[in-house]
Amino acid sequence: MSQISIKEPSVVIREKRLGTINAFTGAASEIVEQSAKGQLKDCKRKFSQCLGCNQQQAFCQLAMIRDAVVIDHAPIGCAGEFADFNFTYRVEQARRDLPPALGRYFCTNILEKDTVFGAAKKLEETIRLAYDRVHPNAIFVTTSCASGIIGEDIEAVVDQASKELGIPVVTCTCEGFRSKIWTTGFDAAYHTVLRGIVKPAEKKTNKVNIINFWGSHVFDDIVRRFGYEPQYIIPFSTVEELSHVSEAAASIHICPSLSTYMGAGLNQLHDVPEVLVPPAYGVAGTDRWLRAFGKLVGKEEIAEEIIKEGHEKYVPEIDKLKEKFKGKRAYVTAGAAHGQALITLLGELGMDVVGAAVFHHDPVYDSGDDKLDILGQAVKNYGDVPDYRVCNKQACELVNALNRIKPDLILARHGGMTLWGAKFGIPSLLIGDEQFGIGYKGALNYARRIDDALDSIEFIKNYSKHASNPYTKWWFDQDPGYFQGDGSGKGCAQGRGGF
Numbered sequence: 355m356s357q358i359s360i361k362e363p364s365v366v367i368r369e370k371r372l373g374t375i376n377a378f379t380g381a382a383s384e385i386v387e388q389s390a391k392g393q394l395k396d397c398k399r400k401f402s403q404c405l406g407c408n409q410q411q412a413f414c415q416l417a418m419i420r421d422a423v424v425i426d427h428a429p430i431g432c433a434g435e436f437a438d439f440n441f442t443y444r445v446e447q448a449r450r451d452l453p454p455a456l457g458r459y460f461c462t463n464i465l466e467k468d469t470v471f472g473a474a475k476k477l478e479e480t481i482r483l484a485y486d487r488v489h490p491n492a493i494f495v496t497t498s499c500a501s502g503i504i505g506e507d508i509e510a511v512v513d514q515a516s517k518e519l520g521i522p523v524v525t526c527t528c529e530g531f532r533s534k535i536w537t538t539g540f541d542a543a544y545h546t547v548l549r550g551i552v553k554p555a556e557k558k559t560n561k562v563n564i565i566n567f568w569g570s571h572v573f574d575d576i577v578r579r580f581g582y583e584p585q586y587i588i589p590f591s592t593v594e595e596l597s598h599v600s601e602a603a604a605s606i607h608i609c610p611s612l613s614t615y616m617g618a619g620l621n622q623l624h625d626v627p628e629v630l631v632p633p634a635y636g637v638a639g640t641d642r643w644l645r646a647f648g649k650l651v652g653k654e655e656i657a658e659e660i661i662k663e664g665h666e667k668y669v670p671e672i673d674k675l676k677e678k679f680k681g682k683r684a685y686v687t688a689g690a691a692h693g694q695a696l697i698t699l700l701g702e703l704g705m706d707v708v709g710a711a712v713f714h715h716d717p718v719y720d721s722g723d724d725k726l727d728i729l730g731q732a733v734k735n736y737g738d739v740p741d742y743r744v745c746n747k748q749a750c751e752l753v754n755a756l757n758r759i760k761p762d763l764i765l766a767r768h769g770g771m772t773l774w775g776a777k778f779g780i781p782s783l784l785i786g787d788e789q790f791g792i793g794y795k796g797a798l799n800y801a802r803r804i805d806d807a808l809d810s811i812e813f814i815k816n817y818s819k820h821a822s823n824p825y826t827k828w829w830f831d832q833d834p835g836y837f838q839g840d841g842s843g844k845g846c847a848q849g850r851g852g853f
């Protein structure tokens with residue numbers, strides 16, 4: 355278990371806190387075994403085709419707090435994600451019937467001369483300007499590589515501003531170079547909220563924190579049935595709501611990769627218990643999750659009622675579709691815990707998961723509880739995944755692996771990954787909403803969508819005949835993990851699996 359401390363402004367990065375890695379080639383059983391024994395080693399890359407930034411992940415949690423401002427203390431190029439998040443913010447407002455509002459994002463526009471003479475003054479001025487323009491209830495200052503290199507005392511600036519303005523002004527230290535595991539940015543955002551916004555509980559309420567991105571509200575009926583109120587955090591919360599999340603009865607993870615730090619922080623600092631079993635994916639997974647939640651809130655009989663109803667209502671159609679999927683070979687590409695949840699779901703739907711490319715791997719979560727080992731349980735219940743690679747969105751590696759495996763279906767959580775399936779004539783399914791697959795209905799949702807995707811085979815095959823591919827024969831002759839390892843070009847298969 356990692357000890358969460360909010361005394362320091364910076365979160366301890368995932369590599370150090372959890373032993374997280376972002377390069378591995380082997381079988382799923384091997385990464386599970388090495389994780390359990392504490393033997394997992396990162397396999398460095400000698401070339402990266404693309405990289406993510408911690409700042410972007412921090413931003414995705416802070417940017418949709420409805421009455422806060424985010425100031426990116428950075429060169430303007432780092433603020434490229436503003437447009438992206440503003441788009442998502444507006445789309446999700448519409449889905450929630452909220453009045454349209456622009457995201458309130460500012461950038462200090464650090465220039466070359468500021469890296470020599472300092473940028474603290476710019477930050478002070480931007481905080482005042484942001485406050486005067488929109489009167490937010492909190493201001494978050496996200497740091498960047500440039501502000502990190504300058505090394506000024508940003509804490510002194512935000513503390514002074516907080517006193518002057520009478521609202522929380524809090525730093526979120528998420529410089530891209532701090533951690534090569536970009537999900538450290540989620541932790542940085544949660545650290546910021548735990549440190550600067552969440553107040554000690556005055557009372558306990560019947561709310562349940564659902565720590566999520568901005569997914570659909572599938573927990574409403576489930577949580578209410580147990581007599582509790584769902585509270586989806588952090589996007590679309592207000593500062594006031596966030597200040598009281600310590601009063602909740604429990605926290606739910608929709609994806610431990612996302613929320614391990616927040617869940618453990620609320621547990622350790624404010625006694626909010628977490629549901630510590632894998633998210634409710636698949637019928638068996640939903641049974642297990644409902645029983646764990648029922649036990650946590652002392653209402654196990656309600657869990658049994660929901661399980662009975664869910665089986666009666668959804669399982670017959672799921673079973674019918676399962677017959678159609680027998681013998682189909684699937685490939686998954688997604689963030690770590692979500693990818694593992696999808697492997698579980700596909701295994702339950704009777705498909706053979708022959709490969710996966712997940713973006714990082716946490717050998718353990720902040721709770722330290724091995725009941726959250728989603729991959730270990732998937733391997734035990736549905737068999738091994740022979741080509742399991744930890745691959746932080748390196749398209750060249752994914753494309754090379756797909757070319758060898760040629761699965762019948764690709765399941766992806768992020769845009770930009772499924773087009774490769776189409777180019778190879780493989781039906782591909784992109785589902786961004788993590789809550790789409792939750793519960794019995796979620797299992798049926800996926801089964802129906804997979805059925806539709808498999809039906810598109812003729813169209814996709816036809817499409818692939820007209821698709822171009824930028825990769826050469828030389829690349830396809832190399833091992834997919836060619837750029838991992840010691841530079842020998844032989845990859846870095848830590849286990850016996852892979853190619």
Ligand code: SF4
Pocket residue numbers: 407408409428431432497498499500528529530531
């Ligand atoms: S913080 Fe660093 S890694 Fe992130 S966008 Fe800016 S320069 Fe790039």
